[in-house]
Amino acid sequence: MADNRGVTQDSTALGTALRQWRDRTSPQDAGLPVNGVRRAPGLRREELAQLAGLSVDYVVRLERGRATSPSPQVLAALSRALRLSQAERDHLFLLGGQAVPSTGQVSQHVGPGVQRLLDQLRGTPFSVHDAAWNLISWNALWAALIGDPSASRGRERNVAWRHFTHLPTRVSHTPDEEARFETALVSDLRTSSARYPADTELRSLIADLRHESRRFDELWRSHSVGFHTADSKTIHHPELGPVTVDCDTLTVPGSDLRIAVFSAPSGTSTSEQFALLSTIGIQAIAAAAHDAGQ
Numbered sequence: 001m002a003d004n005r006g007v008t009q010d011s012t013a014l015g016t017a018l019r020q021w022r023d024r025t026s027p028q029d030a031g032l033p034v035n036g037v038r039r040a041p042g043l044r045r046e047e048l049a050q051l052a053g054l055s056v057d058y059v060v061r062l063e064r065g066r067a068t069s070p071s072p073q074v075l076a077a078l079s080r081a082l083r084l085s086q087a088e089r090d091h092l093f094l095l096g097g098q099a100v101p102s103t104g105q106v107s108q109h110v111g112p113g114v115q116r117l118l119d120q121l122r123g124t125p126f127s128v129h130d131a132a133w134n135l136i137s138w139n140a141l142w143a144a145l146i147g148d149p150s151a152s153r154g155r156e157r158n159v160a161w162r163h164f165t166h167l168p169t170r171v172s173h174t175p176d177e178e179a180r181f182e183t184a185l186v187s188d189l190r191t192s193s194a195r196y197p198a199d200t201e202l203r204s205l206i207a208d209l210r211h212e213s214r215r216f217d218e219l220w221r222s223h224s225v226g227f228h229t230a231d232s233k234t235i236h237h238p239e240l241g242p243v244t245v246d247c248d249t250l251t252v253p254g255s256d257l258r259i260a261v262f263s264a265p266s267g268t269s270t271s272e273q274f275a276l277l278s279t280i281g282i283q284a285i286a287a288a289a290h291d292a293g294q
């Protein structure tokens with residue numbers, strides 16, 4: 001955990017900064033469609049809330065200085081949604097009363113350049129993870145395919161925790177695929193633990209996984225080596241049925257981000273399913289989000 005001693009929140013300045021950053025971020029910059037006449041060039045509060053995975057009411061309270069002690073996860077989500085630079089992200093953490101993430105901690109920062117690249121992948125499901133395999137960002141097509149993770153919290157968003165503790169999932173693997181996936185995942189966490197020895201949350205995750213999962217502990221003690229760069233998996237969608245995808249994991253040098261991209265060759269049944277998903281799946285998520293806001 002970060003040491004927050006000596007760091008105090010300035011609620012008024014935090015609200016002012018959020019409004020200024022929101023006003024300067026255009027919908028196009030954030031990868032959002034522009035519909036109808038807008039009174040201001042920046043993001044609406046509703047759009048910022050959507051991008052950050054927060055409620056509109058909470059964004060309003062933050063901007064008006066009425067919300068206290070926003071968590072590091074909330075501040076990181078706002079930083080990504082507003083396309084903040086690392087210096088701006090650090091300033092946001094200080095305004096929010098949180099210690100600036102150190103170089104010895106796993107980072108969840110997605111830089112503006114990487115985010116602009118991700119914004120171009122609208123027709124491809126993707127998710128973004130940190131070095132501990134915590135889910136930190138995703139696009140609407142990925143949520144429509146896998147299931148919207150917006151309501152998930154804490155370790156429910158961690159790939160290793162979900163897999164080795166057998167939380168519900170739409171994903172299935174063949175035995176060979178599962179063996180490669182598990183070996184690569186454990187190996188990657190071992191590498192991250194060596195790279196970030198001061199990260200107490202990562203150490204706690206690994207310790208708890210070794211305690212909860214015999215399979216994880218077996219792989220950890222075996223020192224098996226591998227990295228999840230490319231493989232296939234099947235996703236069981238409630239309306240489309242089985243969707244078999246190629247999954248490529250891309251890394252971002254200098255930030256230790258893992259970007260998992262689902263793809264399929266053009267003209268295949270999976271590519272046709274993607275086209276259907278971009279219509280029915282995203283509409284379903286939008287309707288659910290609208291209902292939740294009522």
